[in-house]
Amino acid sequence: MAGLSARVHRMNEFIEKASPAKSVRRRGGRKREAAPSPVAAPFVTRGIPFFSLLDDDALERVENEADTLLQEVGMEFRNDPETLAIWRDAGASVDGERVRFDKGMLRAIIQKSAPREFTQLARNKKRSVPIGGNKTIFAPAYGPPFVRSLEFERRYATLEDFRNFVKLTYMSPWLHYSGGVVCEPVDVPVSKRHLDMTYAHIRNSDKAFMGAVTSAERARDSLDMARILFGPETLEENCCLMGLINVNSPLVLDATMLGALKVYARAGQGTIVSPFIIAGAMGPVTIASHLSQALAEGMAGIALAQLVRPGAPVVLGILSTAIDMRSGAPSRGAEPMLTLMAYGQLARRLGVPLRGGGSFSASKIPDTQAGIEASSFIMMSVLSGANVIIHAAGSHENGLCMSYEKFMSDIDTLGQMARLLEGIDVSRDEFALDAYREVGPGEHFLGCAHTLERYQTAFRESPLSDKSSYEQWREDGSLSMSERAHAQWKSQLASYERPALDIAVDEELQEFMARRKAVLPDGVA
């Protein structure tokens, strides 16, 4: 116990030293409700080339296989006659709920009207995010029902946890996007949860966010709240909201997902269409098949959005996993990384933005495994050219559980990834020829003019990564990264100040929620 309390004491000391409240105030933030969260940049601009993992011949083969799949096997659109009618009108072959597409048909629909790039507005215009091209934005995890921290064992997540992660996301310079279901607020009835989640994004942050997709009705609720926030005209003319549409792989889109997709598309809002393929279950056990299947499924969803409203913002997604033969559990090793790299090439050939996976790990705790898996996958996702990277921070257990500590260490990695994407400056001065003339062989560069001009900004600092000497590290309490992360999130939440929100808007949002909650059942469905 003495050991434990000494460690807590050390963590508290780290909190004192690391408190961002001080530095935010030093930067001249206004008082209460107005302190800006630190902004590195509202998005990352890629300064390095895209990587051609597959050659054109191989990519054409994948596209051709996807087309064959769509033509021969087709997709099922379940319990949704309207969607079947849309496909029939567009010239697809509809047989019951099975729809088959001529080769090239979906690609032609998409390339006719889908935007290559678009901007999603944030209520703080400075934080609006461009989506597509050479831009990348990072968003927190999506959907974990559990949460844990060094303070408590794994338990169900609550609305308070949800708000906490929205706040921490708001305060992070490396999360550009508030996300969607950053964790499941299990203490709120399923039927009403979406209202509280949408409100938490609006009230506790000023970054762009995602709306509900678990039914058409809930999607409409999110849309109504966004309409209150942005105003009806702004909403009509801009992308202010996105919905994450998971395909019911293999080759199915059900009424729930189709309903939400149509609500967003019809309103000119964005949809991310994301096949979710667990090898062996929702797809075969090969990378090539995941590529052709995901491309087929993704094109079907995106093309539908274009038929509902030509020009509606769309993003092509993928979540593909390997499978662990000992446990039957999904796993993310080298194979899903390779899949994502090649899928990025397919998205660019199709001409739509790409959604990539994030800092995934199968680990149950923020240990070495969590570090290895999360950083490997996020690096590959970043290199793949992904434009929207969901799950960029927070989860382990393959997305089942949020960790407060991993959330902070993942963010730390994101800063590194943003620097990686900047690439190398090869302008003349960077070569420092004068410094070599000044210093000469065998001497050090610590005091030369070139170094003095640059040393403070030359390299990205990682706030959580310990670089001190062994002796200094011991003196500081021999803390692990998770222990420092623990101190950091406690400190950040303690100094959180929510961004200002127009009182009339806030009241209208609250009235809307009260009205909806009064008519929605408390059931679990």
Added chain:
Amino acid sequence: MAGLSARVHRMNEFIEKASPAKSVRRRGGRKREAAPSPVAAPFVTRGIPFFSLLDDDALERVENEADTLLQEVGMEFRNDPETLAIWRDAGASVDGERVRFDKGMLRAIIQKSAPREFTQLARNKKRSVPIGGNKTIFAPAYGPPFVRSLEFERRYATLEDFRNFVKLTYMSPWLHYSGGVVCEPVDVPVSKRHLDMTYAHIRNSDKAFMGAVTSAERARDSLDMARILFGPETLEENCCLMGLINVNSPLVLDATMLGALKVYARAGQGTIVSPFIIAGAMGPVTIASHLSQALAEGMAGIALAQLVRPGAPVVLGILSTAIDMRSGAPSRGAEPMLTLMAYGQLARRLGVPLRGGGSFSASKIPDTQAGIEASSFIMMSVLSGANVIIHAAGSHENGLCMSYEKFMSDIDTLGQMARLLEGIDVSRDEFALDAYREVGPGEHFLGCAHTLERYQTAFRESPLSDKSSYEQWREDGSLSMSERAHAQWKSQLASYERPALDIAVDEELQEFMARRKAVLPDGVA
């Protein structure tokens, strides 16, 4: 204490389950002294393209800056008149110990005779390693004076630790190379250490290894031992030994390194010439300058080896770090990763194999930070096209300390990296069209023919990464990756069986060592 002993018990259970001894025996290994260590492949063949981070224009700019540096500032070759004479004869401008080179001169020397690829023999010919081209080999850490494990706090490394890491390297399917100073055996006098290290590589492993470089005399001792092992003719005609020559950056090669370099080159053995640039100290604080400086320094060393013996095997190396502004400590973030990626391009343009850095971390313990930093850097090193990756397993504290547990988790990552380099198979059957026809929309692929044919080998399994359910993980003792790694290395060492060695050779080696030790002083110099 009850908690601790329960954890130890769980780890022991993991040892029982994980024991490779059983599986090795099952695979039909011979008895005592002959059990083969598991072999995945003696090297990794890259199946994915190289990544062009910089375009040709930028690369030419780097090369031109390197040439300007060599021409205007030059390099110093200290306390070594013979080397100065070699340069003078080759047409360089020699001014005291400062040597300046006409633009393009070193490149021309190198491209005239340096091999693009070569093979280093191992005493077990099946483990000989090709170096260069699209091949990659992984070697353990080099030089840490300290060691730690979950069993003991950080302490000085010993010869027993050295042997342990050689044994663990021998047993790993993902370390293709026995390495050099896998840790400093501090309990042996400096003057005699190289003999015990070389003997440990020979006696405890049958993989290829590196010799001493801390003086010309010690390099000759390593060479003499290799000559006993391989026989004089084989040594004369083949690369049987490599030496790691660190440049005394900036722009200096001293008599020690020059002496060792010439011994190896003259005997037709390999040298890895590795500039070691800590930003701000041994070089400016920009990536571009590290590229031009390292290229200049590396070319000088490699060209010298070619002048000593045209055709001598050489490898271009680099170790470049950022610097942490809070502590002044070297750090490895995105910048050194970018440096290595671009340097890989430069090595390929020059036409020599590349040595890349490895699983580096500044962390003091095998925590999340160690996982993040090590896996990020090794992934970039692998993507850079590095042919020899030293430090691929074991160290933290920026190379100062070996960790038995990190050694095992790093190896686990190497398996992942090897899979990554294989790339994607896009042959017809991989697309599984028949499986889709068989399964259809909305059904699972678990029982289909395509899955049954492939599932056992479809995805690389990670022996240390936990993929089980939360409940199963708890039942198994809630172990962290480090705890599993602890069990794994204990288990592996317990089941280690050394490879057979000809008794006459062994005796001759021991006689040689005894003779040398008798005349070498016990001093620390």
